[in-house]
Amino acid sequence: MNQTDRWRLVLGRYAEQRLPMSGGGQLARMESALDYLYGREYAGRGGREGAGPGAAGSGGGPGSLDPSMPSIVDWLGEVRELFPSESVEVIEQHALDRYGLTELVTDPEILAKVEPSVDLLKTLLALRGQLDQRVLGEVRWIVRAVVEDLRRKLESEVRASFTGRRSLHRHSPLAVNANFDPRGTIRANLRNWDADGSRLVVEKPLFFERNARRIPWEIVLVVDQSGSMAGSVIHSAVMAGILAGLPAFRLRLVVFDTSVVDLTDVAGDPVETLMSVQLGGGTDIAQAVEYAAGVIEQPTRAVMVLVTDFFEGGPPSRLERAVRRLAESRVRMIGLASLDGTDQPTFDRAQAERLADLGMSIAALTPGKLADWLAEVTSR
Incomplete structure (x- = not known):
């Protein structure tokens, strides 16, 4: 300008x-x-x-x-x-x-x-520190309504990523349309070919069995609560609530600005999570990454998901050192410039590229696509 x-x-x-x-x-x-x-x-x-x-x-x-x-x-x-x-x-x-x-x-x-x-909720979160005590009941009702709507849209998609993919080698007695095996069904019923009617009589349809996958991985979801990240904070809270309910899966939820707040105790309840965040203020990504490193118990079985715009308020060298140490300990890492489906999020591309060079995957994803990524990484 x-x-x-x-x-x-x-x-x-x-x-x-x-x-x-x-x-x-x-x-x-x-x-x-x-x-x-x-x-x-x-x-x-x-x-x-x-x-x-x-x-x-x-x-x-x-x-x-x-x-x-x-x-x-x-x-x-x-x-x-x-x-x-x-x-x-x-x-x-x-x-x-x-x-x-x-x-x-x-x-x-x-x-x-x-x-x-979602837009109204972004506004209320941005004004969280200004809210009068008299409106908190209505605010909580709005938060719950938005969260439940998002959860309904996302939960089946996210859970499907972690409940296993179709096994192309075993069949299941359960008749689930999505698992139908057309080629196997044809082969199994060829003896029933009706030449006069030019049709195949199917006596026994076959369905693929799904591999049940249990993922004994630690997931540390680290979320930037600066003002520009409001949409991602909302979707991160819903995503955390879904992931926290998956069996054999340990989730830790951390939010940060210039300080770090561990919200793992309320991660299963997105409403309480969102009522606890405070949008705005500065950004110290390095401190949050260092905190995440400190709570990871098994680095080779851990994934850190960092949701941020990568605009670091502190020395970039400190952040880069923290990411390098996690990479060296073989923690899988992904940095998300957006977790709400934003097509062109605004973020510090130069800083993101430097972290990518150190071993962090960088993307902007919907929660469903993040679930696919987690399922892929933790199945290796």
């Missing part, structure tokens, strides 16, 4: 004649998002009704906070998408403290009317 465009964002759309916009659609979106909040200054300084940028569509006069709750949610989502995390924290704080946009964190009646969604 050039200097002119920066000044245009500072001065707002009423500077159009002197500073025409040159940054395209994204700059217009940024200006609109800032207008939604900072246009309220016009009313605060005695501007006439409708004069300020924030008056448009307010439905309640200059500086009104009357926009519907979905509009507030959409606006917060737009701010998080368009601006860096440091700016987002400032804008959200101004919205709450300076302009009184507090409905999301103070009014349980308004929250009770909002349709639960």
